Amino acid sequence: MKYCSNYDKPVELLIPKDDDRPRYACHACGIVHYQNPKQVVGCIPKWENKILLCRRDIEPRKGKWTLPAGYLENGETVKDSAMRETFEETGR
Ligand SMILES: [Zn+2]
Known part of the structure; x- marks a missing residue:
C-alpha cells in the first residue's frame, strides 16, 4: 500500500498507539x-447421508475437490454469505 484511499496521500508504515505490529497509516x-x-465462509452440504463436494473449475487447484466457499461480502452475515456462495458455486 502506497497511498491512502481517502485522500490519495502517501501512507507511512508505523506501529499505531495500542498496537503491536506495523500498519499503514495516513497522516x-x-x-x-x-x-x-x-474472511472465507462456506458450508458442508449433506444430501442423503452423504457430504457433497464441488470440483474446482478454476485455478488455483483446478480439478481438485473442495467445499463451496468464498469471501464474505461487506454487510453480509456469515450464514447469508455461506448460502450465497453455495448457490453461486453449485447453481442450486
Ligand atoms: Zn488518509
Whole structure:
C-alpha cells in the first residue's frame, strides 16, 4: 500500500498507539489501513447421508475437490454469505 484511499496521500508504515505490529497509516486523515485476512465462509452440504463436494473449475487447484466457499461480502452475515456462495458455486 502506497497511498491512502481517502485522500490519495502517501501512507507511512508505523506501529499505531495500542498496537503491536506495523500498519499503514495516513497522516492526512489519521486512518490506519488494516490489512487483515479476508474472511472465507462456506458450508458442508449433506444430501442423503452423504457430504457433497464441488470440483474446482478454476485455478488455483483446478480439478481438485473442495467445499463451496468464498469471501464474505461487506454487510453480509456469515450464514447469508455461506448460502450465497453455495448457490453461486453449485447453481442450486
Ligand atoms: Zn488518509
